Amino acid sequence: MKNKILNLLGMATRARKIVLGEEFVLKAMKKTNLTVFLANDAGNNITKKIINKAFTFNCTIIDIFTTDELSKAIGKENRKVMIIDDQGFNKKINEYMNS
Numbered sequence: 001m002k003n004k005i006l007n008l009l010g011m012a013t014r015a016r017k018i019v020l021g022e023e024f025v026l027k028a029m030k031k032t033n034l035t036v037f038l039a040n041d042a043g044n045n046i047t048k049k050i051i052n053k054a055f056t057f058n059c060t061i062i063d064i065f066t067t068d069e070l071s072k073a074i075g076k077e078n079r080k081v082m083i084i085d086d087q088g089f090n091k092k093i094n095e096y097m098n099s
Contacts, residue, residue, distance in 0.1 A: 002064065004096050006073040008089060009037070009082075013074040017086035020076070022046055025083045029053050034083050035060045035090045039067040042080040050081055059083075060094065 012018050019028040025036065026049065038050050040063045054061050071079045084090055 001096050005093055008093055009073040012084050012089045019083045019085050022081055025081050026053055028083050028085055029057045029059050032058045035093050036083045038063045039070055039080040041066050
């Protein structure tokens, strides 16, 4: 399951449907029902901000991956938080998470 989700992250990156960076992710979360990827080794401050904002805007948080796993999946270094800005990718990822 984890590999399928990481592969979808790579596809979403190539399709330019991923928002990277804390500030940009916080802005993008205003669209409801998006999927946020938060590294499970992220710092306390960023984790608290993302979780609070996700609760406010009804976003799904997936925190089962490390920074290295997320970074490798999208081909960029040291990425702790990202959001998928596409309903098709979000739907498929939620299917994988619920199976």
